[in-house]
Amino acid sequence: MASLKLNDVAKSYGEVDVLKDIDLDIRQGELIVFVGPSGCGKSTLLRMIAGLEKITGGTLEIDGQVVNEVPPAQRGIAMVFQSYALYPHMTVRDNMAFALKLAKKSKPEIDAAVTAAAEKLQLTPYLDRLPKALSGGQRQRVAIGRSIVRDPKVYLFDEPLSNLDAALRVATRLEIAQLKESMPDRTMIYVTHDQVEAMTLASRIVVLANKGISQVGTPLDLYLKPANTFVAQFIGSPAMNLLPARITGTGEDTRLRLPSGAEMTVPIPSPASLRDAAVALGVRPENLRVAADGDTVLVQSKVQITEKLGEVTVVYMDPVRAFEGDDGQTIAKLPGIHRISAGTPLDLAADPQDMHVFHQGKSLHYLEARS
Amino acid sequence: MDNIAGQKSSFVWASNIATLTLVLLWIIPTLGLFVSSFRDRDQISASGWWKAPFAVELTARGRTGADTAPEGDHFSVxxxxxxxxxxxxxxxxxxGAVSAFGIKGAEPRAFQVGTTADLGGGETLTVNPDGSYVWVTPEDPGNRGKRIYFAAKSPPKLTLANYRTVLTxxxxxxxxxxxxxxxxxxxxxxxLVAAFAxxxxxxxxxxxxGLLIAGIVGLLVVPIQLALVPVLNLHNAVGIGQSFPGIWLAHTGFGMPLAVYLLRNYMxxxxxDIIECARVDGATDFQIFVKIILPLSLPALASFAIFQFLWTWNDLLVAKVFLPSADEYxxxxxxxxxxxxGSRGGDWxxxxxxxxxxxxxxxxVFFSLQRFLVRGLLAGSVK
Amino acid sequence: MNPVFQGLTTIVLGVSGCIAYFYTSNLVLDRVLYPARGPRITENIARANQIRPWLFIFPALFVLFVYLAYPVVGSAFRSLFNRSGADFIGLGNYVALLQSPDFRRAFLNNALWALFVPAASVAFGLLAAQLTDKLAWGNAAKSLIFMPMAISFVGASLIWKFVYAVDSDIGLVNAILLGLFGVGPVDVLQIPFWNNFFLMFILIWIQTGFAMVILSAALRGIPEETVEAAIIDGANPFQTFFRIKVPQIFPTIVVVWTTITVGSLKIFDIVYATTGGNFGTEILPSYMMSFMFRDDGRATAVALVIMIIVLPVMISNIRQAQKEIR
Structure with a gap:
């Protein structure tokens, strides 16, 4: 009952394009997360869906209806703002009832809706308080409660957790996940810059960068098969290592010459036209290991600094031979505690199935599908 | 900043004293007039208000009685x-006690109190500190007593008489x-007009x-003097003339730029987020204004109300021009x-x-609502 | 009709009239002109939202136009006509003004006011703001220094006329002169030239509180770290004040300065209530009032001169506002 379709949606302020060519299908009951670096336009996109920003190109459909010119209140949406946007002069009860009162709902109807929402969010004892007498977490829940009361088709969340401290953020994240679970047919769109929130909450993630959509997919899709170097480095922490390599053989599998000079075959298909092409070889820090006897050495390096976190040790390394077109640093995340002093030479290896190959920034995984 | 080590206490003292001096300089004039408003008019011209708690030496005149019986060759009163x-x-x-006396208006302190003054021709006069006197004269005074001028301390006296006079x-x-x-x-x-705008x-x-806002900022400094003649002519032309409705309209117009500017800055x-949230909640602009903006803008509305009230209450210029000059207005x-x-120039x-x-x-208004006044000033000038 | 009753009626009528106007005009717009229903709902809503700002702003704009914008033009126009308003005399009124020694006197005095009053008010205000900032009784002190702001110019004139009174048993100034220096009674309001300063001081007395309040807020707004850094760098309190604090609040000082300057060009009450413009104390606003009701041509010409003096401030304020909006 609530699907959204964005066709070629664009936003510009005068001459300046903020977003363009946004195509996206959102199915009913999905929890879609928009992520991206600050300034990528993810909040703007959400506000366009809400109707708070004019859409300057393309169409937005909700349930098959073009709603470009429909005012926010008639779109069947509710929005939770980053600052909560509670009305400071109204009690919790009045805050939650405001939209229903404006819609001229009957008094018993309003009371029932407010009571139910308050119950669900454990806000019943605070109904007659003003927002300033609530803690940050409670305010956040009032903001969510205010949207529940309206029973919208689509929930919009604009970085709802960024004003909370770390512990509360985890707790509220779980509450939002439970909320979604309790309303499987409601669609939610959630904006965040925190990839952990994105990975844990989303049924699908939309990564926005460079005024457009970089990749859409389930959290694991993005982790396992990032479509481009941007997504590869944006999802996962520390970011994926990108090492220079050259394709020496194409076909069902691809043969690569590694920075160490050794050659290796990875199970990714490549077209013949890419033979001899310079590519970026992506390996996540957690997939790197210290090369054992018989391993193909990926890169030879020298330890710069180690960060011992207990469960893992993060090792920052410089390559022994500087290679072209790279900032040079390689990061490995080794399980357990390792005491390695600076300057120690270290040979690194990884399994072929954990490797990603990017040609001109795009993943070979998706190359065939596209061409 | 009060915790900084090694701060010189002499410096702290100096700033305390400097502040005190400044404050005194600032309130003494008002205080003086305030004290004087409760003093008797004779006392005001006899001693400075700063001596109000002390007795004032006033000069006065009186006349002795005339009941007398001849005592030999003279009469004694x-x-x-x-x-x-x-x-x-x-x-x-x-x-209080009489300090001196005399018999001529020009020299009320001619003789020391308690002494017997020889007035010539066998006539003597004694006045004691308590006011008792003995007047000895060779001639029968008939029914006319002797004029006595004297100086005596008058104790300080505070009175509401001035207020009574002024008000009645x-x-x-x-x-x-x-x-x-x-x-x-x-x-x-x-x-209300300004709040909607x-x-x-x-x-x-x-x-x-943007153009309108800039225009209003410009009107903020237009001297009222410029408006007097054209607006009065306009009022006369449309039949308002010099009247209360006229001055209400004039004050409304002259206060409008500040009102709009102040309230706009605040709003x-x-x-x-709050306004957009209300919009998502389905509120129209009118509802947003009435239910969200107005209640949240109360401090700014109060600030402006105080400004405008002080300004209209204290105004002289607009009242002189837009109200008739008859006494009842x-x-x-x-x-x-x-x-x-003019008429009571010296009657302080x-x-x-x-x-x-x-x-x-x-x-x-100032002392009870100072908070809002300060807030309004800051909103109006600091950006 | 009793004016008090008339006043109450006006309040009720005025307020309910405003409410009725805003409410019904909105209603008409949303229900009658562009109803939010039917096949053209989105178009109608968009149109209504284009018109609505004008409904909201119209009454204010109307009043602003009639009482401030039109009079600028109206005064300029009227100043080109003679006393009765019947004959066009071009710049005749201005020529007459330039030839009048009284006008020159008033102009120069006003220039003196416009220079001295803001300078002294800002200096006193800055001093008071800095002194009271750290004191335990600072807020009480501020309140007392700020108090004259609530007093009318007429009331303030009366208060200071009392201080300046010639009789040393009444006026504090003469009592001090007599008590400390044994100098005979002086009427300070009649000392040529310097009497202007005694009048200006009345306005300074009023405006210092204004300057103090705003500068004090600005001083508080200075990041404390910069002051602490200066102290660690070895600056003494005076150096901290003049080299660290004052430069940081300079923009605010400019705002306060210009606001007081504009005020000192417009206030006629003080001169009117103390000397009546005699003894060489005339300034432009009081000079204008001497023509009011008698020669509108000459009066508007003087008003226009005041306007021209204020114009640079006006232009810079508008520029500033446009910058802030963008």
């Missing part, structure tokens, strides 16, 4: 000068009501919005500036009382 009505009336409280005989009560009649409507009416300039999108500072500032300073007790009648209300 005795009694107390303070029994004389004229002498007594010169002192508001219980008179000088028509100040009428002027007070007129001021109130001008100030209250001229404060209330612009607020401020909201549209702060939160609604339309083409020449523009309200969180965008005079507001207090006009009354003081045009009437009292009355002037002081009149001044305090006119500044009592603004001072009360």
């Amino acid at each position: 005795s009694g107390n000068i303070f029994d004389d009505r004229e002498a007594r009336a010169a002192f508001t409280g219980d008179p 005989s000088d028509n100040m009560s009428r002027a007070f009501m007129n001021t109130l009649t001008v100030a209250v409507p001229a404060t209330i009416i612009p607020i 401020a909201y549209s300039l702060a939160w609604m999108e339309f083409k020449i919005r 523009a500072g309200l969180p965008r 005079k507001v207090m500032t006009v009354k003081i500036a045009d009437d009292l300073l 007790g009355i002037l002081a009382a009149a001044a305090f009648v006119s500044i009592a209300v603004p001072l009360a």
Whole structure:
């Protein structure tokens, strides 16, 4: 009952394009997360869906209806703002009832809706308080409660957790996940810059960068098969290592010459036209290991600094031979505690199935599908 | 910053003393007039207000009695000068000791008290500190006593007589009501008009919005002098003339730029999220204004109301131009500036009382609502 | 009709009239002109939202136009006509003004006011703001220094006329002169030239509180770290004040300065209530009032001169506002 379709949606302020060519299908009951670096336009996109920003190109459909010119209140949406946007002069009860009162709902109807929402969010004892007498977490829940009361088709969340401290953020994240679970047919769109929130909450993630959509997919899709170097480095922490390599053989599998000079075959298909092409070889820090006897050495390096976190040790390394077109640093995340002093030479290896190959920034995984 | 080690205590002392000096310099003039408004007019001209707690030496005159019996070759009259009505009336409280006396108006302190003054021709006069006297004269005084001039301490006396005079005989009560009649409507009416305009300039999108805001900032400094002649002519042309409705309209117009500017600055500072949230909740612009913006803007509305009230209450110029000059239309500032300073130029007790009648209300507003006033000032000038 | 009753009626009528106007005009727009229903709902809503700002702003704009914008033009126009308004005399009124020694006197005095009053008010205000900032009784002190702001110019004139009174048993100035220096009574309001300063001081007395309040807020707004850094760098309190604090609040000082300057060009009450413009104390606003009701041509010409003096401030304020909006 609530699907959204964005066709070629664009936003510009005068001459300046903020977003363009946004195509996206959102199915009913999905929890879609928009992520991206600050300034990528993810909040703007959400506000366009809400109707708070004019859409300057393309169409937005909700349930098959073009709603470009429909005012926010008639779109069947509710929005939770980053600052909560509670009305400071109204009690919790009045805050939650405001939209229903404006819609001229009957008094018993309003009371029932407010009571139910308050119950669900454990806000019943605070109904007659003003927002300033609530803690940050409670305010956040009032903001969510205010949207529940309206029973919208689509929930919009604009970085709802960024004003909370770390512990509360985890707790509220779980509450939002439970909320979604309790309303499987409601669609939610959630904006965040925190990839952990994105990975844990989303049924699908939309990564926005460079005024457009970089990749859409389930959290694991993005982790396992990032479509481009941007997504590869944006999802996962520390970011994926990108090492220079050259394709020496194409076909069902691809043969690569590694920075160490050794050659290796990875199970990714490549077209013949890419033979001899310079590519970026992506390996996540957690997939790197210290090369054992018989391993193909990926890169030879020298330890710069180690960060011992207990469960893992993060090792920052410089390559022994500087290679072209790279900032040079390689990061490995080794399980357990390792005491390695600076300057120690270290040979690194990884399994072929954990490797990603990017040609001109795009993943070979998706190359065939596209061409 | 109070915790910094090694701060010199002499410096702290110096700033305390400097502040005290400044504060004293700033309040002493007002204090002086305030004290004087409670003093008797004779005392005001006899000693400075800073001596108000002390007795004042006043000179007065009286006449002795004339009941006498011949004692040999002369007549002797005795009694107390303070029994004389004229002498007594010169002192508001219980008179203090007589310090000197005389028999000529020009020399009221010719003789020391307690001594017997030889007045020539066998006539003598003795006046004691308590006012008792003995007058010995060779001629029968008949029924006419002797004129005595004397100086005596008059104890300090505070009185509400000046206020009574001002409010009853000088028509100040009428002027007070007129001021109130001008100030209250001229404060209330612009607020709502300005608030709607401020909201549209702060939160609604339309083409020449920026231009209008700039225009209002420009009008903020237009001297009122410029408006006097054309607006008065306009009022005369449409039949309002010089009248209360005329001055209400004038004050509304002259206060409007500040009202719109102040309220717009404040409203523009309200969180965008709240307004957008209300919009998502289904509120129209009118509902957003009434249910969200107005309640949240109360501090700014109060600030402006205080400004406008003080300004209209204290105004002289607009009242002189837009109200008729007849006495029944005079507001207090006009009354003081045009009437009292002229007709009662030297009567400081009355002037002081009149001044305090006119500044009592603004001072009360000031001290009780200072918080809003400061906030408004800051919103209006600091960016 | 009793003016008090008339006042109450006006309040009720005025306020309810405003409410009725805003409410019904909105209603008409949303229900009658562009109803939010039917096949053209989105178009109608968009149109209504284009018109609505004008409904909201119209009454204010109307009042601003009639009482401030039109009079600028109206005064300029009227100043080109003679006393009765019947004959066009071009710049005749201005020529007459330039030839009048009284006008020159008033102009020069006003220039003196416009220079001295803001300078002294800002200096006193800055001093008071800095002194009271750290004191335990600072807020009480501020309140007392700020108090004259609530007093009318007429009331203030009366208060200071009392201080300046010639009789040394009444006026504090003469009592001090007599008590400390044994100098005979002086009427300070009649000392040529210097009497202007005694009048200006009345306005300074009023405006210092204004300057103090705003500068004090600005001083508090200075990041404390910069002051602490200066102290660690070895600056003494005076150096901290003049080299660290004052430069940081300079923009605010400019705002306060210009606001007081504009005020000192417009205030006629003080001169009117103390000297009546005699003894060489005339300034432009009081000079204008001497023509009011008698020669509108000459009066508007003087008003226009005041306007021209204020114009640079006006232009810079508008520029500033445009910068802030963008």
